[in-house]
Amino acid sequence: xxxVLAVEVPYxxxxxxxxxxxxxxxxxxxxTIVYVFLxxxxxxxxxxxxxxxxxxxxxxxxxxxxxxWLQKEDIIPERADARIxxxxxxxxxxxxxxxxAVVPFGPDAWFTNFExxxxxxxxxxxxxxxxxxxxxxxxxxxxxxxGGLRAAGQLIAYELPMVLAVIGVVIQAxxxxxxxxxxxxxxxxxxxxxGLGNPYILTQFVGFVVFMIAIQAELTQAPFDMPIAxxxxxxxxxxxxxxxxxxxxxxxxxxxxxxxxxxxxxxxxGGWGVPFAWFGWSDVDSVANWMNVAGPIIMITKMMLIAFIxxxxxxxxxxxxxxxxxxxxxxxxxxxxxxxxxxxxxxKVVM
Amino acid sequence: MxxxxxxxxxxxxxxxxxLAMIVGALRVVTTNNVVHAALWLVVVLSGAAAQYVLLAAxxxxxxxxxxxxxxxxxxxxxxxxxxxxxxxxxRDLNNTYWRLGIPVAxxxxxxxxxxxxxxxxxxxxxKEPRVIxxxxxxxxxxxxxxxxxxxxxxxxxAAIIGAIVLARKD
Numbered sequence: 001x002x003x004v005l006a007v008e009v010p011y012x013x014x015x016x017x018x019x020x021x022x023x024x025x026x027x028x029x030x031x032t033i034v035y036v037f038l039x040x041x042x043x044x045x046x047x048x049x050x051x052x053x054x055x056x057x058x059x060x061x062x063x064x065x066x067x068x069w070l071q072k073e074d075i076i077p078e079r080a081d082a083r084i085x086x087x088x089x090x091x092x093x094x095x096x097x098x099x100x101a102v103v104p105f106g107p108d109a110w111f112t113n114f115e116x117x118x119x120x121x122x123x124x125x126x127x128x129x130x131x132x133x134x135x136x137x138x139x140x141x142x143x144x145x146x147g148g149l150r151a152a153g154q155l156i157a158y159e160l161p162m163v164l165a166v167i168g169v170v171i172q173a174x175x176x177x178x179x180x181x182x183x184x185x186x187x188x189x190x191x192x193x194x195g196l197g198n199p200y201i202l203t204q205f206v207g208f209v210v211f212m213i214a215i216q217a218e219l220t221q222a223p224f225d226m227p228i229a230x231x232x233x234x235x236x237x238x239x240x241x242x243x244x245x246x247x248x249x250x251x252x253x254x255x256x257x258x259x260x261x262x263x264x265x266x267x268x269x270g271g272w273g274v275p276f277a278w279f280g281w282s283d284v285d286s287v288a289n290w291m292n293v294a295g296p297i298i299m300i301t302k303m304m305l306i307a308f309i310x311x312x313x314x315x316x317x318x319x320x321x322x323x324x325x326x327x328x329x330x331x332x333x334x335x336x337x338x339x340x341x342x343x344x345x346x347x348k349v350v351m
Numbered sequence: 352m353x354x355x356x357x358x359x360x361x362x363x364x365x366x367x368x369x370l371a372m373i374v375g376a377l378r379v380v381t382t383n384n385v386v387h388a389a390l391w392l393v394v395v396l397s398g399a400a401a402q403y404v405l406l407a408a409x410x411x412x413x414x415x416x417x418x419x420x421x422x423x424x425x426x427x428x429x430x431x432x433x434x435x436x437x438x439x440x441x442r443d444l445n446n447t448y449w450r451l452g453i454p455v456a457x458x459x460x461x462x463x464x465x466x467x468x469x470x471x472x473x474x475x476x477x478k479e480p481r482v483i484x485x486x487x488x489x490x491x492x493x494x495x496x497x498x499x500x501x502x503x504x505x506x507x508x509a510a511i512i513g514a515i516v517l518a519r520k521d
């Protein structure tokens with residue numbers, strides 16, 4: 001039985017708390033990313049102010065947008081396959097919610113402590129492809145179908161380098177449990193120096209770069225936004241969606257960006273922890289309780305950092321052509337990440 | 352006492368999932384739309400993954416999702432959508448010899464039932480279900496089962512080379 005602020009919580013209460021926490025951990029980053037990066041940062045990069053009217057400094061713009069979408073008519077094309085058309089956005093959003101379940105936010109602040117956490121995350125993140133294909137097909141629109149097919153081809157091509165980049169981290173940490181990966185980074189040392197721990201962005205830099213490129217493609221953000229290229233495909237598989245169904249796709253896009261940023265910070269930036277040598281901790285049990293409060297704050301900070309890089313690249317890069325995109329994945333990223341795995345395993349055995 | 356309660360819940364879970372899988376499997380062969388058939392197959396395969404979870408085989412369950420739903424089914428859908436995927440019902444989807452499938456399915460079921468019964472017999476699941484760790488699985492694969500593992504890798508490599516040969520234009 002777990003106790004929260006000296007109150008004993010039964011199992012069903014814990015489960016309820018964890019579900020609520022998961023919803024907050026998905027929706028809060030999504031809203032923050034949309035406001036800070038999509039509304040404000042993009043405007044500043046383009047020498048304009050962005051939304052300024054709704055609330056102080058436009059901070060309530062998001063509420064206005066959601067309100068606008070919610071009151072729009074729910075349009076389903078006449079010749080569309082209505083049932084699958086309605087199901088598709090939900091499948092995409094569900095894959096995001098499944099993803100957050102394994103992300104740890106503190107020594108005791110986790111949703112599930114799963115032995116093969118990162119493997120699970122990679123598996124459920126591939127579910128969103130199904131939703132995108134369903135949306136593209138069920139819309140009965142040639143642009144949508146093309147967008148769906150492009151998205152599927154791209155997501156399959158970039159899932160492979162993503163998995164291969166993670167394998168380097170798993171070899172170095174010696175575990176697939178995300179909590180243990182955090183502990184391994186913070187209690188580690190680089191050539192005997194433990195003042196920084198061993199965040200894998202330093203010792204797995206190649207893996208980090210490959211992973212960042214791969215999640216950029218998985219999130220279909222520019223320069224990998226071929227599937228929703230508005231100048232060729234209107235907006236790909238989302239063309240026929242409007243109102244709250246479009247809103248679900250929109251939330252799904254930025255919530256997934258947030259969750260992938262959280263995963264990146266767990267895998268490469270040391271997650272919720274601070275280097276354990278600072279406070280003389282040795283393992284996860286000896287970590288002080290206040291880390292359960294500080295951990296989420298550290299995680300959100302790192303998430304904003306990674307999301308900033310993703311959005312920065314998005315707003316400043318032109319789009320890849322379809323053949324360049326595939327060639328880049330299969331001929332550059334996969335060989336590089338395979339080489340990274342070979343090098344990592346040699347170092348792991350030798351040292 | 353706790354273990355007995357757990358098994359009751361497990362049996363109910365098994366029944367619910369198995370029912371969903373049977374309905375899904377029937378719909379795969381009876382539906383009049385290729386894409387609907389593929390999506391019902393997704394239901395069946397995720398049911399299989401859920402059964403693995405009930406057996407405390409987490410790693411196998413996740414592999415099932417990653418390989419079958421994340422890759423195989425996406426390729427299925429991709430292929431059907433590229434070629435013939437019309438919205439609405441299609442006629443003449445059924446093969447004219449579909450009745451031949453019934454005895455074949457019966458024979459397959461009998462063969463699997465005999466194989467399972469003869470290899471496990473009266474053996475029962477352990478009273479205290481234990482999650483098998485990844486390390487134990489990898490010790491098995493890279494220990495006693497190394498030769499089959501290599502053979503499988505060889506077959507897959509041959510398949511990849513075959514695909515490249517078929518796809519090359521010159």
